[in-house]
Amino acid sequence: MTFRALCLAPVLAMLAAAPALANVTLVLANPAPRAAVAAPPHILVLSFSAPPQMGFSNVAVTNQAGNPVQAGRPEAVAGQPFELAVPVAITLPGRYTVNWQIRAYNQRSTGSYSFTVTQ
Template identity: 70%
Template sequence: MTFRALCLAPVLAMLAAAPALANTKLVLAQPGPRSVVALPLRVLVLSFSAPVDVAFSDVTITDSQGDPIAAARPQAVAGQPFELAVPVNITHGGRYTVTWQVSAYAQHTTGHYSFTVTQ
């Protein structure tokens, strides 16, 4: 192996791993950011730009006063490694904020958005 090949090997390995080093992004949500939905709301679905590790992911939903609402732990969606489903039971109108933390490619990424529920 030449000196040039020895020097390029680590660079090529890093380039091949580049997608794994990128932050995971929220690409779609139901209900989505700034959306208005009707009661009742039973499930929240979040879709990300990379497969997420459900065991190391968390989703919190708070009402307009900042109080957390009861929600189950995020669950994997069968056959959809990029998605999380969060069972909820939202029965009151108002503005809600979703805060998420997911683990993908051994990195944690966080974010948040809000939506409104009408009666």
């Protein structure tokens, strides 16, 4: 093996692993960010760019007063490794904020968004 090949091998290995080191992002959500929905949802579904590690990932949903409206912990969605389902107890109109902290690929990513229930 040449000196050049020895020097390039670690660089190529790092480049091959680069997608695994990228931050995990929220790809889709139901209700969607900035959405106005007529009926209060009972479950939020969040889809990420990498499969969240259960037990190391958390989602907090609060009303406009900052009070939690979750009815349970986030759960994996069967057959959808990139999704989390979050049961919520939303009964009143208003603005709701979703804060998420996800661990995937041994890296944490955080974010938030809000949606509005109109009725």
